[in-house]
Amino acid sequence: MRILLVEDHLELSHWLAKALRDAHLTVETAHNGADADALLHTQEYSLVLLDLTLPKMDGLDVLRRLRARGGTRGKTPVMILTARGGLDEKVQGLNLGADDYMAKPFELAELEARVKALLRRSQGNEALVHTCGALSFDTVTRMFSYAGAPFPLTPREHAVLEALITRSGRAVSKEKLFDEVFALADDANLDAIELYIHRVRKKLENGSPDGAVITTLRGIGYLLQPRSAMAPAAPK
Numbered sequence: 001m002r003i004l005l006v007e008d009h010l011e012l013s014h015w016l017a018k019a020l021r022d023a024h025l026t027v028e029t030a031h032n033g034a035d036a037d038a039l040l041h042t043q044e045y046s047l048v049l050l051d052l053t054l055p056k057m058d059g060l061d062v063l064r065r066l067r068a069r070g071g072t073r074g075k076t077p078v079m080i081l082t083a084r085g086g087l088d089e090k091v092q093g094l095n096l097g098a099d100d101y102m103a104k105p106f107e108l109a110e111l112e113a114r115v116k117a118l119l120r121r122s123q124g125n126e127a128l129v130h131t132c133g134a135l136s137f138d139t140v141t142r143m144f145s146y147a148g149a150p151f152p153l154t155p156r157e158h159a160v161l162e163a164l165i166t167r168s169g170r171a172v173s174k175e176k177l178f179d180e181v182f183a184l185a186d187d188a189n190l191d192a193i194e195l196y197i198h199r200v201r202k203k204l205e206n207g208s209p210d211g212a213v214i215t216t217l218r219g220i221g222y223l224l225q226p227r228s229a230m231a232p233a234a235p236k
Helices: 010-023 033-042 059-069 087-095 107-123 155-164 176-180 192-205
Strands: 002-006 026-030 045-049 078-082 100-103 127-130 135-137 143-146 212-217 220-224
Touching: 002 010, 002 033, 010 026, 010 107, 026 033, 033 045, 033 059, 045 059, 045 107, 059 078, 059 087, 078 087, 078 107, 087 100, 100 107, 127 155, 127 220, 135 155, 143 155, 155 176, 155 192, 155 220, 176 192, 176 220, 192 212
Parallel strands: 002 026, 002 045, 045 078, 078 100
Antiparallel strands: 127 135, 135 143, 212 220
């Protein structure tokens, strides 16, 4: 789940980005409208958090240009975060295609709840809990459990496993995993995904015998499936 946070107040941007990363989300930031517009033209995001009063390009213009592009990127959910809380601007933003609107100042807990709701809606995940064998992921709390017990993961391990379990039974390419785990500013290359796949595999192996397994499909990607679905080894 990669989010673009567009906020020109650097201290607030840093604080919000840290809070969202602590909630196991991958966050990229832009501090003016022109940079945000350029990123939205070339990158795919699960959600945009958009301030309105921005240098170089107003937030409403960023939103207008995003919706005008059409296609998958043009449908990216947008939540407006702004101190410009007048009714006219709120109506204008919603009419331009914003999905939600929060006036500053706001409570972080409410923001996180609304972010999670928009992400669930945009992903079409009606099920609140995804399961694979004894492994489960609650899309409301964004927590994993394994055989009923909490399953601790680092933020990037969490991002890898979330991308796999929400597509359980389908292969996920290394490129797609990389896009969901790392932000553009991160100093990492595609091979870093293999490291996190290895770490998550080791943790899954130490869990329930009725657990989940990550299978490598050469040239295709990675597949999460219940251990019970694995073909038994041929007798010697």
